[in-house]
Amino acid sequence: MSHRDTLQALADARPRSLDPSGRPDPALIMAQPRPESTTRTARRPVRPLVLAGALPAVALAAAGAILLNNASGPRAPLVQPAVSSPAPVDVPADAGGLLLVAAEQSESAPAAAGRYWVVRAEHGEGTRRVQDERWLAAAPDLPSAAYVRDADGGSWTSRPMQGHTAENNFLLAGTPRSARELATLPTTPAKLKDKLLAWYADTGATEGRDQFLFYSGAALVLDLPVSPQVRAAAYRMLAAMPWVTSLGRVTDQLGRPGVAVTVTRQGDFGKAQTRLIIDPTTGQALAQETWVADSPASWTAVIAARWSDDGLPQASALR
């Protein structure tokens, strides 16, 4: 095959998924403020190409941004304008307080184990929504599988998850962990944090330590198979992080009421906010959402997470 033919064959093999399913209205972008001139702000060193994307402080304040370096301590819940809020008053206003409530509630859940950790969730990104149910092997020599369907219902399609075993099935802040590693996590917040930081050092991740701890803690409470004690320890670890702030009462993308805590990443252009939404009455984490420019960009809402000792079901058996 000649070089030219190779490039032509590659061009012919272009995947269809490179084509966008739609084109959002550019008015959303043009609604953002445009600087009169591209003068440099002295606030932070940033690379020249993306410099002008840095949001002026005024725009951040107007957008209701919550910055990572906000002081901790009690404050009024900051409810985003788009969110309706029935307002019972029994939830602490500050992130630390409500995470501690969640810790206490979740600690009383019964412990369990099984051959499969089964998580049903709905994922959204832009206008696309899909539901999946993942059967993640937690015992040796078992295959794993995922089942997907349209978020509006319909029948399930089975997708084998090749290479997924109890040794690597569980993603914690971007790195795969085994069922055994999760089962042996410490149950006190300080020791849990030490363990996570040891993993952080191992991964050589370039992101900040604080980000890593938040994402790890969120994963532990949201959809990883850990004991109620580890889950409570993760909540307490998050509660001790001053850069985690409260949004008060919110509704997740499935319409379920909860309370949200959040971290905001300030990139060189704009901010991305990650929300962890919790049902304060059960301590169960409901969803994790990424918000960009005050609208949800992508999200995962956990519908159910449970243990099973059954074998992999047929897709047609799922309801």
Add this chain to the structure above:
Amino acid sequence: MTHAEPNERFTALYHAHHAQVYAYAVSRAGRKLADDVVADTFLVAWRRLDAIPAAPLPWLLGVARNVIRERYRDDIRQAGLATELRAWVAEADADIADGVAERAAMLAALAGLGEDDREALTLTAWQGLSAKAAARVVGCSTATFFVRLHRARKRLEQAMSDAVTVDRHPPVRIPDQEYAR
């Protein structure tokens, strides 16, 4: 300058290049992150409208490249990309049109290449960029890009000829929602 003028210029830019920026974002970070990358890229373009050169596409893709690198944790991007690359092969396999085996083999070979190789090849074959334009995107000289493209093409051909022994579904290392959507 009137207010209408930047709006019109931006709208034209957006409609002309949205699909290309999206395609680049998918090929670099996976479709899961692509919408975010595209939105951020055009937000930068909106704010720097006066700085955009006459041939905007290489500039836009260069911004997208920086957006991806600056904004996402590397493990998140790699997980998204790994999922994407597997999905390409799986979707090509599932296709029932002619020439499917070759397409799937090509995409599997591409998935096995290093990121720089894949970028050089896809900017050329999928974005249709000249070596000069692609060099602007990746930030090197045109001569350097030619060398990179040449080497990448040779490695792709090698991977294609090795394909019989290549496991098309190697064990994955980052299990984040690994099904092929």
